[in-house]
Amino acid sequence: MTGPLAITITINGEPATRAVEPRLSLADFLRAEGFTGTHVGCEHGVCGACTIRVDGRTARGCLTLAVQCDGLEVETIEGATGNGCVADLQDAFIENNALQCGFCTPGMLLTADELLQENVSPTRTEIREHLSGNYCRCTGYQAIVDAVEQVARQRAERT
Amino acid sequence: MKPTAFEYVRAGSLDEVLTVLEERGDEAKVLAGGQSLIPTMNMRFAAPEVLIDISGVTELRGIEVRDDVLRIGAMCRHVEVLNAPEVAEHAPLIAMAMPNIAHAAIRNRGTFGGSLCHADPAAELPACVLALDARLNIDGKSGPRSISARDFFLGTYMTCLADDEVLISVDVPKVMSENVTFFDEVARRRGDYAMAGLASQATVRSGFITDVRLAFFAVGEVAVRAPHAEQALQGILLQDMDADAICSAIADDISPFDDLTTSGAAKLTMMQVLTRRAVESFAKQGAHA
Numbered sequence: 001m002t003g004p005l006a007i008t009i010t011i012n013g014e015p016a017t018r019a020v021e022p023r024l025s026l027a028d029f030l031r032a033e034g035f036t037g038t039h040v041g042c043e044h045g046v047c048g049a050c051t052i053r054v055d056g057r058t059a060r061g062c063l064t065l066a067v068q069c070d071g072l073e074v075e076t077i078e079g080a081t082g083n084g085c086v087a088d089l090q091d092a093f094i095e096n097n098a099l100q101c102g103f104c105t106p107g108m109l110l111t112a113d114e115l116l117q118e119n120v121s122p123t124r125t126e127i128r129e130h131l132s133g134n135y136c137r138c139t140g141y142q143a144i145v146d147a148v149e150q151v152a153r154q155r156a157e158r159t
Numbered sequence: 160m161k162p163t164a165f166e167y168v169r170a171g172s173l174d175e176v177l178t179v180l181e182e183r184g185d186e187a188k189v190l191a192g193g194q195s196l197i198p199t200m201n202m203r204f205a206a207p208e209v210l211i212d213i214s215g216v217t218e219l220r221g222i223e224v225r226d227d228v229l230r231i232g233a234m235c236r237h238v239e240v241l242n243a244p245e246v247a248e249h250a251p252l253i254a255m256a257m258p259n260i261a262h263a264a265i266r267n268r269g270t271f272g273g274s275l276c277h278a279d280p281a282a283e284l285p286a287c288v289l290a291l292d293a294r295l296n297i298d299g300k301s302g303p304r305s306i307s308a309r310d311f312f313l314g315t316y317m318t319c320l321a322d323d324e325v326l327i328s329v330d331v332p333k334v335m336s337e338n339v340t341f342f343d344e345v346a347r348r349r350g351d352y353a354m355a356g357l358a359s360q361a362t363v364r365s366g367f368i369t370d371v372r373l374a375f376f377a378v379g380e381v382a383v384r385a386p387h388a389e390q391a392l393q394g395i396l397l398q399d400m401d402a403d404a405i406c407s408a409i410a411d412d413i414s415p416f417d418d419l420t421t422s423g424a425a426k427l428t429m430m431q432v433l434t435r436r437a438v439e440s441f442a443k444q445g446a447h448a
Contacts, residue, residue: 005167022167022210025197043160044198051264057238058264063197067167068190068212114263129349133262 007070011035012079020066026052027061030076037077037106041135048134051107052076058114077106086113088154092147100138107134112148120156124149162200166209173218173298173327179211180323181300189213189325191234194261194269195277219272219327224249228294228330233272237261240271249333252291252360255342256283262350272326275311278318279352281377283344285312286358289382290374293331299324312381337362339444341437344377345429347420353377354421355429359437363445366397373434378415378426385412388434397445402438406431 004019011033020029027050030038041049043062050061053075080086086109092098099105108131115122115130122130127148128141136144170176180187188207190196191214199205213219219234222243229249231240240246241257260266260274260283274284275295288295288308296305300323311318320326334340344356355378361371371389376382387408392400415426 021164023162023164025161025201043201045194045265048262048264054267057267059268060194060264062201063194063265064268065167065193065197067169068193068214070169111264130263132348132350133264 009069010073022067024066025062026064026066029066035076035078039103048107049104051110088151092151096143096147098143098147104136160201163206169212170216173216176325177300183209185322191273192269194265231271231329233326235271237266237269250331252340253287256287259283276326278312278316280315281352286374286376286382290358290360290372291331293329295329296327297324298327315380339441341440343433355426357433368392368395385409387411397442400438402435406434
């Protein structure tokens, strides 16, 4: 009854059909598939380290069950890195020292990218508010806000 | 921090939801966006035997403009409500509240109906539906019923939903041109649970303020109206509104208790600050009306 269920999730463009226990979180599922850029921190939706994209929108990997994503498309930081959509953010994070240990960084990048897709010229307050669900215990956030602000400017200049 | 094992049913129709609920009763929990239920299960505060995933049930989705009301499906995700032009036009109070609900990633998954059924005392939406005098449409094996928001919330995490019932949609009366609305909350950071919050709407006719609804949240077991303060505003000319009198009336209505982060006394002060802001905002909106 509570045994494994067969599901198919498209991870970074590649469909994966697996039998999973209903209680398996999407974050744990992805990590077991080798996508360990999905970090598991608080496991109750507070820290944002497990942020991934489900059907193009950010979600908490720890608050989503793998079985809920049957038939859906999931993108992890490995996928976003591979297709280059966050390359400018990654460069800016390095340039601005916007990471130290790197635990929060995958979630920060995907969350920041979602903000910049919806708001091409966010204020620093808007950047802080959008990132308020992603904890960083190293940087004090200032450098992260600097990096996101810089990329917003760069993307605006490019278009 | 892993949930106990459970059975998972992905419902294909409302009928299937109701059948499983009838068969399994309080062993079952409805899973909408899961943004409150899953953490509760991860911490093992809840251990349902079966989860009924309603995300594929079309009858629970969609936002519909009807004659007098805006009907919001229980399974509408917060992000859909936030971005819906119909909500901005017909239910501005809800549109104002939406950005305050958790964080973007949570709003992408969490649902309108889920937030109401979870009945967190610090949640924004219970206060909104209370202030708007919305009606909640419920279905169960004993038949559909509709209930006023005033009667829906019973206490912290408690509603009048029976074990075999599910919330279908919410009917929000459309805003009228003479309505004035105000929403604000005090939180440490955007997206955090509020320490105190206020959702309110009133009507301004010929310069007089009537039909005042002040619904506070994060100040008690459940979102709550403030009848004395509402009475202190009722029938007053906009320019004669006395914020001091209204603020002192609030102390007669609600005695907030301490929570983990904020004392009851601080919450009362925040409620009074929010009320002052509401009164100022009503005066401004009413002057333009």
